Amino acid sequence: MMETFKLLAPLAWRNLWRNPRRTIITLFVVSVGLWSILAVASFITAWAQSSRDATLRLLIAQGQIHAEGYMDDPNISNLMPPPGAALVAALNRPDISNWVTRLELPGVVQSEYKTLPVSLVGVDPDAERRISSIPEKIVEGRYLNGLEDDSAVIGLNLAKRLKTALGRRIILMVTAEDGWLEERSFDVVGVYDADTAFEDTYIFTGRSTMQAMVGVGDKIAQIAFEVPEDAALAGVVERLRAAAPGLDIRPWRKISLIMGAMDATMGGVIFIWLAVMMVMISIGVINTQLMAVFERTHEFGLLRALGFKSRHVLWLVTFESVLLIGLGVLIGMIAGAATVWGLSDGIDLSAFGKALEAFKAGDTLYLEVKTSDYIIFPLAIWALGILVALWPAWRAQKISPVEAMRQAT
């Protein structure tokens, strides 16, 4: 066996370069295929992560705590008191980097021209600055100052739809404790720029102002918390549940179901691309190897006549494929890694601005080399390439020496 290998390996290597053009074309197909898989995988992973982070940073954070029932029916009867001593202690542990309390209720906003449904959020502005990206997204005016701030920060698109502007007055109506819709006028002091769906939904004001408006004392609707490591989230949620039984504590995947589903299917997209590329590579490899075998019928006949067994021919052609595809895979890996490193400063998407807003990604994507991708994908392509090349090899070993010799060269 070793003897055969020692004999066939150099022969196979030399055979590869007898027709350099064909070899280079095959190398090209394999390496570009693998490169595209690796690059797409990095890009999609980066995009998914960026869009996830960007969305979570707006308001959701990594997890939220509500009173039981609030998520199904976010109204005034499903609020909860501020966190007790045990929960505060649990939230202040180092595996939670930040947390805030908010009052959020559905309401109606009214300008001179329009009346629209919105969600009014009473926030603690100092804590929000640490956990949410909204304070950084103010494009006109200012963010809120303190719990007592009785002005409003609204979204850019909402301002446009209401035909209102900075410094103007809007009326907000929220269902109060007595069941009646409480009205209050707010001065618009800030306009933020997020995605339009978000802008149309959320209006922010000071938490104490809103609590007084709807007459709920110190009650809150939610606690949002942020963890430094997403991997540790499940453990943190468990720990909080133990500290606050009876409250509805959820990780972000269970709060924004769409984002949870997107997160779960992103891997699938990469494998679809992998499947497409594999088919392309297979066709390329089979095509060139089959051609090579047909062209060399005379040669295989000669080898057989010189004493090669038919399995030696099979081995020889398979070796050629192993070397050829292996080389292609190697080049593809190098190209993939080079691409990621070449773009390590991040891909600046800000030029596309509004067009990409719907995807909710941040402005800059940072690609990363994921080790598992660089093991699984190359191995899969190498194995597949060899597998499909068995067919030409099998055709080669079936060649009868007599008939082959009779063929004119």
Added chain:
Amino acid sequence: MPGVTRRNLLITSVAALLLPRVALAQDPGAILRGAFDNWRATSSHGISEMTIRNASGTRSLSMESWTQGRDKALVRFTAPARDAGNATLQNGRRTYVFNPKLNQVIQLPASAMQQSWMGSDFSYNDLSKTEQIITDYNHRLIGTEQNAGRTVYVIEAIPKRGKPIVWGKQVLRVRDDYVLLGQQFYDQNGNLVREMVADRIGTLGGRPYPVQLTMRSLDKPGQWTRITTQSAEFDIDLPDYLFTRSNLQNPR
């Protein structure tokens, strides 16, 4: 109670006859109060027609209405057949609508109060919040005009600080016999947004009255809603059951 009301009425009528100009010139708030009291009186019953011109054409609705005090009103549509039976009841700050096809009374959530009333340029709020112009605004007399030999007071009303009012200001025109001639709504930049004008003044139930009122929104050119009052009686005795939910659903 009726005695007191009648006496008040008598005093008001006498005052209106004898010294309107003197009294009016001094207090724009009182002028508005007088105009709205003239409009609705202590109670009223009227038959009117509402014509709505919108993008899809013109349609007319006939209606019968009752009001009592400052916060009770019932409007019942009588024609055309498609709309007959629809009714709106305002009692305090609650507004109910009745739809005969559903045979259901619905209390409107306050969030729906800004919606159009029967497809017109009026909102439910326009029906129920007539008092707001008197209580929640600061008033200033900004000029007088002459109209058919009578003095017309032009009053600017600016919302009091903190009141939940979207308008930047309103400008109202009141004739010296307490007839409201017009009401203009301005946004906070001072642009006119919508306007109600009394096109025709007549005498109804023995008092001068804006017989025909037209409401226009400036962002919808060519569209308007016109209410023409055909007959009306004022300061009459109305039974209490009139403004109840059961009467809304099953008129006696």
